[in-house]
Amino acid sequence: MQRHAEIEKAIERKYPEQVVLVTTRGKDGKANVMACGWTCTISGEPLMFILGIDDDSHTFELIRETKEFVVAYPHEFMKEETLIAGSCHGDEVDKIEKAGLNTQNAKKVKAPLISDAVANFECELVDIIKPGDCTLVLGKVIEAHVNTDSSLKRLCTVDKGHALSGVRPI
């Protein structure tokens, strides 16, 4: 049975929610990474993603500048790395170094792949829209990569307060 609730309280029941890492590389050659929880598939062929990325973030600045980025799925034991990617400012800190993330070159874009991720998707920018209070980046996948360890599962946000964990079916 449903009872009426404040919108802010009701949305607390949304978990588990997916989380991705988004990498970029500025024209100065410096790579950056951020964590993003507002994301989903928006097209199958071509594969496209939408990402909620604040327009005052360093990642947004680099995406607007370079028109490309990589979406990576952190695996379930990459909690610390994902928290660092989500909690520092890329224009102040080298978050990839601080998080100890290993990277490798992508095939078509300059943004790096996250070596330990479950999968990486090279994206080119399709559009930027802002229907609400968050800027939304729409990207088309042009190349994909997967971890050679196919047993790795994705990390999720399992509760408020950035509680991150892998999950298993019940």
Added chain:
Amino acid sequence: MQRHAEIEKAIERKYPEQVVLVTTRGKDGKANVMACGWTCTISGEPLMFILGIDDDSHTFELIRETKEFVVAYPHEFMKEETLIAGSCHGDEVDKIEKAGLNTQNAKKVKAPLISDAVANFECELVDIIKPGDCTLVLGKVIEAHVNTDSSLKRLCTVDKGHALSGVRPI
């Protein structure tokens, strides 16, 4: 370590993925429900969702007609109901009846709430866009409801082939 992969193969590593039920009610008074896996939050204040809804679906027709809908989170034991909502055509079958879903009136929209869901969000249509091969419906939440049983968790898609299950943190 990453290895290059076909895009269609790499995206198979996306699970677990969230799933929602979307309800609508036509001007003829008939209510409908569908399952949607391409969805995420796109704004915090106001709370807004994006939903991938094929433009040849009955749900899309009703959203375009009425400019409103409800997003419900099925709980982890609502696999059968969610599969039925996702696999029949609402213009041919009364999917709410077929799935045995209990509904109750919403506060501001005519689309029904799913009584057993984890939470329900009444939405008004904000925009319709089609950047790729799927029509995307953008909705603003205007009222929210939660299940009186706060222990209920959301259902997820945990593997390809519409494998649905609740999940637990490891």
